Amino acid sequence: MPEPDLNLLIALDVLLADGSVAGAARRLGLSPSAMSRTLSRLREATGDPLLVRAGRAMVLTPHAQALRQRTQNAVQEARAVLRPSSVQPDFSTLQRTFTIRANDGFVEAFGASLIAAATAAAPRVCLRFVPKLEKTAAYLRDGSADLEIGVLGEMGPEVRVQALFRDRFVGVVRPGHPLATQREVTAEQYTAFGHVVATRRGRARGPVDEALAASGLERTIVAVVPSFPAALAVARASDLIALVPASLLGNQSEQHELPASTAAFVAMHAFELPVRTGEITISQMWHPRVEVDPVHRWLRQLARTVCHERRGDDRAALATATGSPTTPRSL
Template identity: 70%
Template sequence: MTEPDLNLLIALDVLLAEGSVAGAARRLGLSASAMSRTLSRLRTATGDPLLVRAGRNMVLTPYAEEIRERTQNTLFEARAVLRPSAVELDPATLERTFILRANDGFVEAFGPALIAAAAAAAPLVRLRFAPKPEKSSKPLREGLVDLEIGVLGDMGPEIRLQALFRDRFVGVARKGHPLALQPDVTLEHYVACGHVVASRSGRVAGPVDQALAELGLERNIAAVVPSFPAALAVAQASDLVALVPASFLINQPVVNGNGVVATLFAFELPVKTQGITVSQMWHPRSEVDPAHRWLRQLVLSVCRRQAPAS
């Protein structure tokens, strides 16, 4: 019996992840015609069409959907077998681009310190921060990113995670806002203000509103924006009060108990809300990779050094 061409595994993995010949060709650096020929070989090898036309698009067949994760894991195991068993990593000579998927607030708060720490230890390493429009394990599962950073969602049982720090929500208003003139921000002061909230999905109510409702109170939400940095910008330029994680203020000069000259006034909320655990998440394929372990330790040490007290 003829042995299968195991090189086809790489093409199959990319093809199933992209779901298109053109996308797979771009990732593999092949021409569209070369990728089409590879698809023909894969169809012959598997006995399945793998990709079929649905209107103007191509979609995976049921068999292709079934073997997608198994193909990823098989390729991961093959690469692990061929990797030296005891690699001594020298960060000074490590040349690699790591992709971290995180929201804008994390990048603004921790990005500068992470970039500086990476440059000091591994000058040939590049950190690329990818946007995070939604919570999804797909980029990790398909090998499109090295780390997902944020609050744990429905990532699947195979995804590894490590808590980085505990965060909490704080209120923020512009410098000179009437709240900044109060010795303490009380419930009455807080609900008397107009508010801007951040929500990717457009949801208006959140944990603060639930806590207020239990006290028979309600705040006036005048605007909803898609991100916490946008909420900060609105609060800074208006009389609206924003609600943001405390970590988002790490690189923002705020008026606090020490009277720091700034354009923002931050205060503790007059209601109790649950804390937030920010974690880093990765796929098992990267678990034993020395370079990836180095990256995870770098992120952990920087975040724990920079994070605000919870």
């Protein structure tokens, strides 16, 4: 069956409300003859005359009378569908689970703050963090993930991206380690000890090794673990040096006590690397399908705010821990 012309609904609504072909034509900006042809099409579509002569005026048929309110409701609902949403969510009663793909380091550094901020505004919201084992847009595209947080990879041209903060890598050793007393660690001292490296894809060597090689040096990697928190735990119980993002430490340094829940980080000593490596940008990514969803927009703004606030506090604390001032950079 051919699809009905839904434009006829608007004409029918005006005709039934006005009760006049000439009056409906004026309201719709049509000529009387064009409105008469539209009425003919409506009569054919509904199988009813709709408007009939009664002396010099026209009156609605019983079927037209029955359609009048239904037609008005249908037109109003259609217009509401095609109008930008103005309804603001009630966060006090909102029940929704957001799935966020992020690595363990982000969850360790920012998870608690983000959860606290979310539940303060929306007590019934649940943030479900899942591991990010690969960089792919598939989870955002099929809706199984609402948000992805990390370093931008090949995510596809349609994926929306917003920078959250810039990060850098630092060296970390246990308290009492020979390097823990050094105000500045040299490249020779750095390569004199074994190293534990965190990687999910098995690539143990990277920019640090390239920078060391330019000086004719090489570090000895004796352990590879799947996450930065695991690297910290290994370094805490050995003389190995861990390489971790500065955001993972924050104020979790030798001079600043940690929450009991992060025992693996307690009393660690952080230091600036003796070689220069580029900063990394941590971003949040989402599918355009949820671009204008007010609840999703609220979550994105919350993540950005939490990261900015935490990074502002963490920069000063890490500068104290490493003995080197850091200058915040705008994103």
